[in-house]
Each structure stands twice: as structure tokens, then as C-alpha cells.
Amino acid sequence: MALVPHGGGAGGSAMPLFCPILTRDNYTVWAIKVEANLDVQGVWEAVVPEDSTVAVDPEKNKRARAYLLGALSEDILLQVSSKKMAAAIWECLKARFVGADRVKAARLSTLRGEFDRLIMADGEELDIYAGKIGCMAAKFASLGGTLSDAQMVKKLLDTVPDSLFAAVAGIEQFCDVETICFDDVLGRLKAFQERTERRKAAVGGERRGDQLLLTAAQWEARRRQRGGGHDHDDDDDGSSVASGAKGRRGKCWNCGVRGHFSRDCRQPRKEKALLADVEDHPCLL
Template sequence: MGDQPNNQVGESSNQVGFPKEPSSLSIQFSILTSTNYTIWTVKITAIFKVQGLLEAIEPRTGTVVDSKINGLAIVYLYQGMPEALVMQVAHLSTAKEIWDALKTRFVGVDRVREARIESLQHEFDVLKMKETNTIDDFSTKISQIASKASNLGEPFEEKTLVRKLFKSIPRKRYIAIVATIEQFADKKTMTFHEAVGRLKAFEERSRDEDKLVSGKQEQLIYTYEEWKAKSNNASWERQDGNRIKSKEQGKG
């Protein structure tokens, strides 16, 4: 009975000051690249939360991070970085310093970052779907711009992407599906992928119908040409027959 308070204190201090015991789950570290910084930080942050290391990169004001936590956090960060990048930050002594250095490197200083965001916003605003494009082509362009903006810490909202998609497609070509969606679906809650899926389904169905109509037209044209050819042959046969009859009558 007398030992219970000490155990409780030990557990409490373990939760606050020391990382949790490593789980048996094998942790897969994504490698940081020039294009995946935002999602990489999300994954690393999640791992640090589970392992009790989050304070190493997000320390509370006025607190000193335990050296063991700091050391493990650095090891984990190294696991998610290419070797060339590890060598560039190896001189830094805390996980927080490494974390901030990576942020500066990949997000850029505020002025450069803001200029890049403005450029992407302009590219997004003027983007239009060409008549020769498919929904796949155009949605990929939107996704690429959105991904770049997200890597800069300024992701587009789903409703913004959906609105851009419907606003920029050729209205005449997709008027039937757009009218149906506007009548029966809520574009404010629709996800970008759902909108793309609906438009692609309509596009594929329309393409199949166009092929069917085109095939029937070709068949009609072929039938007409065939009939015309047969008519010409019959006409020639009649003319030949008349000439033969005329010759025979002349002989008689």
C-alpha cells in the first residue's frame, strides 16, 4: 500500500519528462524531398506524438527539453532525411534547430514564400480547360497547383477547388451534368475528387454515345454509297441491254 504513491509519481514523471517505451509497431519514415515537405511534417509530427517526443520540436515556453528526448528526436529526424541533407544539419545540436532549419529551407523566407504563393494564385485564377483537354488532364493541373500551394503552407480549400473545376470547364460540353449536380448535389460539401469522378463518368458516357452515333452515321453513309454503286451498275446494265437489243433489231 505504501509503495503505490511512489509508483504513481514515477508514471507521471515518465509521461512528462521521458519518451514512451518504443512500441512493437515498425515505424516507416517517409524521406523528405523537395516536393513533399508539408505531408512529411504531418507524418513526422504524428510519429513524435505517439513516441512522446513532440516537445523536442515544439517546446513549451520557458522549458528545457530533456537530453534523451532531444537525442531520440534527432535520430528520428535523421531517419526521414536523405543523407546529403543530414550532413548539412549535422552541426545543429537540438531537434528544434534542425526542425526550424528544414522549415526555412523548404518553405523559404517569408518574402520569397509570399511571392511564390501569389504566383500560384494567379496561375490558379487564369487556368481554363481547353476544348482538347479531358477532365483528367485539367483536374491534374488543378491538383498540381494545389499541391505546390500546400507545400508552401497555404492549401486551397476543397470548396475552392470544386468551384474552380466547375467554373473552368467548357459549359456547353458539360451543361447536362453541371445542371444535374447543381440541382441534386451540394457543391459546398462536395470533395474535389467526387466532383472529378462525376465529370469523368459523364465524359466517358458521352464519348461512348458519340462513338455509337458516329458508327451509325458511317454505316448509313456506307449503305448509301453501296446503294448508289448498285444503282449505277444497274443503270449501266440497262444501257448495255438496250444497246444489245438495238443491235439485234437492226440485224433483223
Template sequence: MAMEMNKSKESTLGLNYPMLTKSNYTAWSLKMKVFMEAHGVWEVIVLKDPKAAVEEKKDKMALAAIYQSIPDDMLLTIVEKMTAKRTWEALKTMCLGADRVKQAKVQTMKAEFEALQMKDVEALDDFCMRLNALVTKIRELGEDMAESYVVKKLLRAMPPKFLQITSTIEQFGDLKVMTIKEIIGSLKAHEERLK
């Protein structure tokens, strides 16, 4: 009897499919491939012979696995795809397209970051808020921006009235370990002296 219970537990034991989000397509697709291989249905996604007939039951099982692993809003956009392969390809296009848009945004913001310069009449606090807002947006998109990279940009973006202090910081400070807050503190002290 104990043996029968173990068999029924094994047969009802399912796999928890990962949920697809807007930012995890690559990891999701790798996990789903393994899950579908474990269920013996991956072959309907990557057909070895495109002319061969697909077993309908396997196709429906693969489609069910995909449907279980995507949010409702994505499901509504791909529901008209009739096969697991077409559904898989539509999700790939949708997610990688979104990733390309994200990368394009990152590139646009990085160009804006590189072109950023403090205006002579601009308050240091206002400029630093603009710089930090841009850095935060870039980092939120998953792009790594090292503190030292931002520190160096901050020093390069200063107008001529800050030349003396930026030169001193560059000559005597270790830009690899200095934080943005430390640099801003030094620049604010210099700005107060100028007043």
C-alpha cells in the first residue's frame, strides 16, 4: 500500500514552471527548455524535421507548460498562436524586442550622460540632481555604472570656475575609491568659498 501511495505521489508531482517577466527571458527560456525536455515535449519547439507531423498531444502539453509560465497580459497577446512552436517564437520576439528597446534606451541615456555639462549659471545642487537622476535611470535598466566612472564624469562636467578644485581632487585624490558624495561635498565647499 505504501508503494502505491509513492507511485501516485510521483505521478502527480508536477514541476513549478518559472514565471516569465519583462526582464528575465533568457533565464526563463533556458529553464523552460529543461522542463519541457523532462516532459518529453521540447521536440515540438525545435523541430528536427520541419516537414514531419507534430504529435498533437505533445504540442498541447508544451503549450500548456508555456501558458502556465507566462502572466495573463502576455497570454492575451499570444493566444491566437495555435501551436507551441509559434507561441514560443512570438514570446521570444516580444521579449527580445523589449530587450532591444531597453538597450537602445540605455545607449541614449549614456550618450546624454557623456554630453552632460554643468552650466555656468546652474547651481551645483541642481546639476548634481540631474546627474544622479540620469545615473539612477541607467542603473535601473540593468546597466552597470561604476562609482569611479561617475566621479570622473562629474569632475569633467564642471565649468571653469571649478577648475582649481577639480584639478586638486584629480591630483591628490584617489578617484578609484572616492564616492560621488565626497566629490560633491568638496565642490560645495569650493562653491561656498566662491560666494
């Protein structure tokens, strides 16, 4: 990319302008940059005259033609170098890269399909995805089509991840999505995303609900801590004592009847319950 000095007028300082090089794949972006650079140099009217009946200033034509030729790759340059007018070079490039009406219609149809299939990928940043939608709008404009703010807003709200669903619902409820600006919607989503990430960092991750189910080890530890063990442990001499106090008969873990231990129970073996008993813990009802 070359630097083209721009004279700031009589007594003004020179301002370097970037000269983008046209390739086979970047015409839309190239045309936007070149138009802006030629306009700031005051020679854009030599490329696209405001009044076709007025002759183009020869000096402006030379400057605009020199800039355009300097912004072309060698293979494209050789095809338009014989043209002496900047407007003719511009029209030739536009016809080649944009095409005739039928080609433009076909490209617009293809572009609409790409826009319909556009979706935000997992882990993709919101700014990057919004940039893709904005780029689509520029491509539509270069082909003579339009992509309204309402269409861009709908695409953004319909394709963001589920983590932004609350913000999307709020925007659709309190704002008119047909008239709201695309940048305004993007700002609201970014603010919600930043607040959510800040909250997660403050609480150390996503909050979880209280758990009523306990593992067998947790339930046994809670029983022992409260002195209400219902089973027994064997001493080294083979005698049995209750988990809480010696000589106390608790409730059988197998059948639920008090007066014997689970190892002496004659009922069919069952899995240990993981839920607290209603009798012992009515607060869990």
C-alpha cells in the first residue's frame, strides 16, 4: 500500500494518504477508500462529474487518473492504462468487478443467501460479528441494493447466543425494533454482556441452587455430627456399639423400624436413602 502526499492548499502542510491496491477480491472496500481519498484531494468530480455537461478540469483529471493507476495491481493496470480520462478508468473497473445488471442481480441473490445463513459462532466476539453484518450492508450498497437497519437489527437479535437472550427480550419488549438504530442495539447488548461477565467474576462463577439430595457419605456425616447414628461400628474386641451413644438402639436403615440394626434386618435389602426423613427433618417438606 503506497502513500500519496496530499497538499493541504496554499501554505498548508502535506497529509499522506494511504493508496489501497485493487485486487480481484477487494473491490467494494477499495472503491470506498479511493472515493474518500479522491474527495479529500478535491478531484473526485473528475471521476464522477456532478454535471455531465460541464467539461472536466484537465489538471484534476490528471491527478485523479494518476491516483487510480497507482492503486491498481500490474495485471489490472495494463488493461486500463490506455484510457486518458479518470472517469473512463473508473467506469471500466466498475463494469468489470460489479458487472452488468444481470450479473448484479445474481450477485445480490447470492449475497442475500449469505446474509440469511450468517450466524454468530460459539465464542465469537460481539464486535466481530456485528462487523460482519456491517460488511454485508456495504456489499449490498456496492451492488445497488440496500440492507436496512431493521434487517440488520433483526439478524443480530435472532442469531446472538442464548447468554444474551435476556437482553434481546428486553430490547424487543421496550424498543421498536423497526426503527431502532443498529448501533444502539449493539451498544445495549455489549453493556448487558459486560455486566453479566462482571457479575460472574464477582460471585466466582454461576450460582447454583440449594441441593436437597445428599450423597450417602454426606448424609452419614450429618447424622454422626448430630449424634443420631442409626448403625453400629465394631470395636476391636468384636463388641458392637451404636454410632452415637453405646447401648442406644437406633432405626434400621433397611426397613425403617427401630429396635435393631440394618445388618440384623430380615427384610429384603434396599438401597440407602439419600433424602432426609420427613420425621427427623420436617423443614425439608
